[in-house]
Structures are given as C-alpha cells and as structure tokens.
Amino acid sequence: MEFLEALRTQSFMQHALIMGLLASLACGIMGTYVIVKRIVFISGGIAHAILGGMGIAYFLGYHPLGGAILCAIASALLIGIISLRTRQNEDTIIGALWAVGMAVGLIFISRTPGYNTDLMSYLFGNILLVSRNDLFIIGGLDVGILALVFLFYKQFLAICFDEEQAQLQGVRVEAVYLLLLCLIALTVVVLIQVVGIILVIALLTLPAGIASHYARSLGQMMLFATLLGMAFTTGGMYLSYEPDLPTGATIVILAGAFYLFSTIFKEWKIRRSRSAAS
C-alpha cells in the first residue's frame, strides 16, 4: 500500500501520524469536559480569539506556536472571566470576541512582510508540515494537560456535575473553572496544528460527543474519545493521502460522519426500547 510505504519512508508522514496521536489524547480528555460542561460555544470563542495572538506574534517575529500558547491562556482567562461576571448577553460578548480576535489576527498577518502562506495553515491546519521541534512542544503540552487533569480530576468532575455542591465542598469553583478553560485553550493550540482554527471545534466535540453515547463514567468517556480521535486522525490521513485531499478537512468529515451515524443509532435504540416497554 502506498500510504504505508510513505509512512515507512517519509519522516513528514511519521511526524504527522505522531502529531495526530498526541492531539487525540488532548482532544479526548479536554473534549470530554467541553461536552459535559456544555461549553462548546465558549471553547469556540477561545479558539478563534487565539488567531489574534498568533497574528501579533507572527508580526513581531516570534515563534507562532509560542504566541499561540500565550494568547490561548489570555483568551481563556478573558472569556472565562467575562462569562463568570456577566449575567446577560454572555453569548453576544463571546461572539464579539470570537470575530474581533480573528480580525485582529488577519490585520497583523496582512501587515507582516513576506509571504502569508502561514495564514492558511493557521486557519485550516497542516498536519503534514509539523516539524520534529513542534512535536516536542506538543508532547510537552500533552504531558502538562494530562498531569493537571490527573491532579484536578475530582474538582473538575465536581464543577461540571454540580457547581454549587462543589462550592459547598470548599472547591474554589471560579479558579478551577478558569483552569479548565486554560487547559481547553492549550488543547486548541495542539489541535490547530492538525485541523486549524476553523475546524478545531470539530475535533474538540465530535470524538467526545460520540463517546458520550456509550460511556458510563467521565474517565471512560475520555478513553473512548481519545481512541476515536486516534482512529479519525489516522483514518483521515489515510483517506486523504491518495486523492491528495486536505488532511484536516478529511479528518473532520470522517469524524462528522461517525457522529451522525452514532447519533442515529443511539436514537433508534432509545425508540426501540421505549416501544418494547410500552
């Protein structure tokens, strides 16, 4: 097979494969929180606002990944604090930051001298351009995310399931929530390498969304979502290789197709058990 042959001989293919697996770990774990805490929109806002920071970093000549990490934390804290402090129009404000962040990024990138080839890879990702150096940074982010989730597992569970109860148990709900958003933002940085800012929300929600149909606990949901993410990124690479399709988009369509299939299957099962019961 040509795909396997390329994987064996081409280092960029190997990097891409490892990148996909590393990204799946982050998106499986943090995507689970996005789904159960129902913060898809907030996560989308954070993801898009990151482009502002990446654009500024690019303009100033810093490594865009470093700019993305800093900006991810900043936009998570900004959007998190806004969502905690405003009672009204939270979604309007997030929507505004979503678009304004992107606009800032576009302006800075357009003002940067030289070719703007990077813009497309920020927006749509390019898993085939991942360098060995990037892999170490992404691997480090993965380890950091994993360690913090391990440390805060119970508190994250508590604030997702019942915030008031968590507060009564002495959990500093707002601080833990902001930490959760920061970890989601870092996950977005990881995923931008694979599918780009525009499609990031798909990898954050679809594997965990499918996993939520079957998982009986949060830990199980993370495991299922991670495995599904690995299957989708690897499968997407395979499917896109020969026809030379955009890899990120192929991954997302594959994940979306499975999500649709799983939702229909789940609905069918519920209806069948209901009609059997009556």
Next chain:
Amino acid sequence: MNDNQFIVEVENLSFRYDGESVLEDISLSVEPGDFLGIVGPNGGGKTTLLKVILGLYKPMAGSVRVFGELPHKVCSKIGYTPQQANIDKHFPINVFDVVLLGLLNESRYFCRYPARNKRNVERALQEVDLYELRYRRFGTLSGGERQRALIARALVGEPQLLIMDEPTSNVDSWSQNQIYEILRKINVRCTIILVSHDLGVVSTYVKHVACLNRRLVIHPTQEFTGETIEAMYRTPIHLVNHGMEI
C-alpha cells in the same frame, strides 16, 4: 456550641436580584433538632433564602449565622440537596461516584478517595435504600431514586444540618412518602430545613412551617391552618385551592 445557640440565625435579611427585591427583612431562628418546612409561591424567594443560608449568596442587608459562624466557614457541617432540575441527567456518572462527591472536602486532589470514604458512601447508600443501584448511571434512575441519591450525597459527610430544595418535585407519591420516612429518621440526629411548594405533604411531617413570599412568618405545625396561609399569601384563593388539591 453552647446549648442555647441556634443552628441557623437569620436577622433582618434582605436580598435583591437584578434590582428586584426577593427577600425583605427576614428573621428566622432554627433550633437544634428542628424540622422546618418553608412553603410559599413560586418566585417567593424560597431557593434564594436557602442559598443565602448556605453562603452561596451574600445578603445585601442583615446577617446570617449558621452554628454561630458565617455560612462559608461551616460548609462541612451542612448537607445540601439542590432541585433535581438543576442536575444534568445525561452526565456520565454512576450513583456511587455522585455520593463520593459529598466527601470532596476531605481529599480534593488526584483521582482516588481514601478507603474510609468508600465505606462512608456504602453506609449512606444503605440508609437511603439505594445500595443495590450503586453502579447504575445516575441519569437512568427514577425521580425518587435520584432524589435519594442526592440525599445520600448530602448525608455522607455526616452533616448536622440538612438543607433541601424541593426534595419531592418530580417524585411520585409513593416515593415521596419513602423520602419523608427517611428524613424522619435522619431528623433524630440532624436538623432539617426543606423548601417545598407542596403544602399538604410538608405539614404532616415537619415540626414548624414558615411561609415565605418575600417576607416570612413561622408557625408551629398545629397552628398551620387555612387562615394562616391565607393571611400570608398575596393571592389567597388560588393558593389555598392548590393546597387542597394535594
């Protein structure tokens, strides 16, 4: 704690929400061993009052003392069951893990709980007669079973005060009685405050009834008659009828 101290002492409490007055000049003392039912119309401020007592909301005027302290300092002595509607039924969690969350203040970091916590959870589940269902997913339980799981979560930390928000909404009448029998047993060792819109059931089990519609009036249960309710509510006829339907 000295003998004459009240479990909960609220003085001249007022609370506004978005500029609208929800609670006005509330004073309330709850003695050890009491079983207080707070009834009143929707929007009368019942849940808000509970949340102020729990320390989740800060009073805008007046004071709240629980066990003689500010509420947030004595969280570990208070058990709380929220309205069921606030809890996501699709959340992937089983009954046992829900109850474990009631022990979070003992160990907050990493994934594991100490071994003694497991025994505490088992005992709490037995007390609410839910031990057999401990590995069932929380969302697949019936309304009554879910409520009992929330009671177990509130009890597992061995509180001295149990605060419950609408424990019998979404619960069939057989399960309601089961829940009130459980509460009767718990009341021997634990003071209970519960909020309900369900006048009939409340008055047969509780020791005192407080009527809350922005303002609050307390009655011993035996004095709790149609007139006292009528005197409290702004739209008496509708609410007395509601009471009689039950």
